[in-house]
Amino acid sequence: MKFSKKLKKKIEDGSFREMWREAKWMFVYIRRYRLIVLIHILLGVLGTAMSLLSSLAMRQLIDVVTGFQTGGIWTAAAYMGGMLLGSAVMQSAASRIAAIINIRVQNGIQAEMYDRMLRTDWQSLKAFRSGDLINRLNSDVGTVANGVTGFLPSFVSGTVQFLGSLIIILCYDPVMALIALVGAPIYVLSSRALVRKMREYNKRMKDIGSQVMSFHEDSFRNIGTIKAFGIMDGFDTRMKQMQDTYRTAMLEYNLFSVIAGLVMSVIGLLISAGCFGWGVYRLWTHAISYGTMTMFLQLTNMLRSAFSTLIGLVPTAISITTSAGRLMAVVELPEEPFARETADIPDDFSIKLRNVSFSYNDGDKVLEHVEFDAHPGDMIALTGASGEGKTTIVRIILGLVRPDEGEAVLTGGDEELTLSAATRRAFAYVPQGNTVFAGTIADNMRMVKPDAADDEIMTALRLACADSFVSKLPDGINSRIGEVGGGLSEGQAQRIAVARALLQKAPVLILDEATSALDEDTERRMLENIRTEGGVKTCIMITHRSATAAMCSRRYELDGTALRLFEREGTT
Structure with a gap:
């Protein structure tokens, strides 16, 4: 007993x-x-x-x-x-x-x-x-x-x-x-x-x-x-x-x-x-x-x-x-939906957020009833005060987080796909901060395209205005860099990150304050290269610079939890 x-x-x-x-x-x-x-x-x-x-x-x-x-x-x-x-x-x-x-x-x-x-x-x-x-x-x-x-x-x-x-x-x-x-x-x-x-x-x-x-x-x-x-x-x-x-x-x-x-x-x-x-x-x-x-x-x-x-x-x-x-x-944490699947992406598609509301796990509302459209040929600026939720919109587009309400979809022809991990290959993303890894410049570039030839890498570096300083390094693209871009300036690291995204040749390029460390002239030349030679159909940029926003065909401004659209006629 x-x-x-x-x-x-x-x-x-x-x-x-x-x-x-x-x-x-x-x-x-x-x-x-x-x-x-x-x-x-x-x-x-x-x-x-x-x-x-x-x-x-x-x-x-x-x-x-x-x-x-x-x-x-x-x-x-x-x-x-x-x-x-x-x-x-x-x-x-x-x-x-x-x-x-x-x-x-x-x-x-x-x-x-x-x-x-x-x-x-x-x-x-x-x-x-x-x-x-x-x-x-x-x-x-x-x-x-x-x-x-x-x-x-x-x-x-x-x-x-x-x-x-x-x-x-x-x-x-x-x-x-x-x-x-x-x-x-x-x-x-x-x-x-x-x-x-x-x-x-x-x-x-x-x-x-x-x-x-x-x-x-x-x-x-x-x-x-x-x-x-x-x-x-x-x-x-x-x-x-x-x-x-x-x-x-x-x-x-x-x-x-x-x-x-x-x-x-x-x-x-x-x-x-x-x-x-x-x-x-x-x-x-x-x-x-x-x-x-x-x-x-x-x-x-x-x-x-x-x-x-x-x-x-x-x-x-x-x-x-x-x-x-x-x-x-x-x-036991939940796996993100469609993490092991790859969707068939239409040749031409638009990105649409319809009546999207979102809050993080802490419960605070970040976005409310947001409407957003991006079509082939668009260069779109996302502006607004820091911390308002611009990066959250990007995370929804990339399928990293999912709306609490509304729809986030990719539409092309008669197809409509929910934005998720399965549609992520349609996007090339350059986040905020330094995202360069330890290793050679070539190693960093080939992360997105392992079989890329040296000429392809140099072309992407040229479009990102990075070829000038890379060619002066002792071993060129085979020069080694430290953790988080050790040995490079912030602007140089940003240009390599943009070049890596361009090498991916995805239809949509997303730049999250990815040019913040560049001078205006270098930034202007890079964006012009992306527009004319980058092979990018749609570009979405988060920026705080009015000159950068002025180069875009449309501008969305986030004010609190609301998103407002400003149409522009052509680009400057």
């Missing part, structure tokens, strides 16, 4: 239920790699079996040497040596196979998680900081991969060693087996408190680790700004505060682990002393031989080691399932 009540409390506590849900999620990967996991298990079991048999061989050898038993001494020695050598070989083979399958499983899970993150609903994923996502993609995936490849083999091998040792001892001396099992109820009864406490600490440590990684990433990405404002001391102070938080949590966890480990060790030593004392008594009364006594000592140690291994799998399981839970939190 007491046991059933305890079990019920554990279930109601929620820890085991949550761990079971996370374990089931991991089991999908265990099933996927079941063959190699099974080979790992078999090698571990064979190694354990040979270790157990070596204890019987040792007993025989000692009894032959001491005259308690007749037989060939060399035969007994060869048998024992063979078992020990076989055990070592099996364990080495299992270790090698574990390394091979671990990296395979880790790469597989990591690639799958990365793909999932890329295709997750944009607004849902924004709830996570990038450093946290990186931590989950690396640290948590590594922990789960270790669990998939190592937990089950360790559990099976530990169980075989425990049961094998116990059965052999039972066959020779049931009393000693009973003494060896005295600690088991204590371990089991303390499991609830241990599991709950370890899970709390484990989750806390992983969350703090993610916060530290996010802080580091933000610091290094904005290191120029930190230096420019002279706020290095402030960031040093924040770093030390985070370190203090981590140290406090780590030392609390360590103290808990040390005390729990000490209690378990004392219990184990008392049990070992009891087994040793009983063995000495049995030897003194001539009830057992020296060989049997030696075997008892070895098997008792193996029994205790196996039990410690199985108990040690509890914190391992907690760490694994905690990491699995953190990955599930991302996996």
Whole structure:
């Protein structure tokens, strides 16, 4: 009755239920790699079996040497040596196979998680900081991969060693087996408190680790700004505060682990002393031989080691399932609609927003009853105060977010397609800020067209007014640039980003303040190139410059949540 009540409390506590849900999620990967996991298990079991048999061989050898038993001494020695050598070989083979399958499983899970993150609903994923996502993609995936490849083999091998040792001892001396099992109820009864406490600490440590990684990433990405404002001391102070938080949590966890480990060790030593004392008594009364006594000592140690291994799998399981839970939190985010589909785009099409209203997850209205049209041949300016929602309109066009009300569609001929991830290839987009990646200029350009020839790249750079400075670099388009365009000015980085968009040769080009760092003359020449040679049918520009807006055939102005259209006759 007491046991059933305890079990019920554990279930109601929620820890085991949550761990079971996370374990089931991991089991999908265990099933996927079941063959190699099974080979790992078999090698571990064979190694354990040979270790157990070596204890019987040792007993025989000692009894032959001491005259308690007749037989060939060399035969007994060869048998024992063979078992020990076989055990070592099996364990080495299992270790090698574990390394091979671990990296395979880790790469597989990591690639799958990365793909999932890329295709997750944009607004849902924004709830996570990038450093946290990186931590989950690396640290948590590594922990789960270790669990998939190592937990089950360790559990099976530990169980075989425990049961094998116990059965052999039972066959020779049931009393000693009973003494060896005295600690088991204590371990089991303390499991609830241990599991709950370890899970709390484990989750806390992983969350703090993610916060530290996010802080580091933000610091290094904005290191120029930190230096420019002279706020290095402030960031040093924040770093030390985070370190203090981590140290406090780590030392609390360590103290808990040390005390729990000490209690378990004392219990184990008392049990070992009891087994040793009983063995000495049995030897003194001539009830057992020296060989049997030696075997008892070895098997008792193996029994205790196996039990410690199985108990040690509890914190391992907690760490694994905690990491699995953190990955599930991302996996369970909704995937953006049509993320894995590609729509057939009409040759000529228009973009239409009809009575569109939108608000982000925080509930504030950004757009209300917006009407917007863009047709082939249009060069459209989107203007308005900063933060009003111009970029939100672009996100709706790109299918990154979806209207709360109204329709956002692409129309061509008799076709009408809802704007989504499936229609995204119809657009080339240059967002705000620096979007140049580390690598060569050619690498950056070929992201949108992997088979682009050098001549095509130079043509796109020319249209974006970037060829003049790129040709002066030591290695031209093969010159390396750092993270976020390190080594380039803001204007140069913007021109490379525009050139990359033009290389994509999409029908619609969207520039979100993509020329803000250019002087007016360079901007004018670039836009003229785009209009006359860029191969772009429609261009939509977010701008704050009146001269830029004046070059466009139509202008929309966002005022609060309302969008107003200003028609123009021709361009200047």
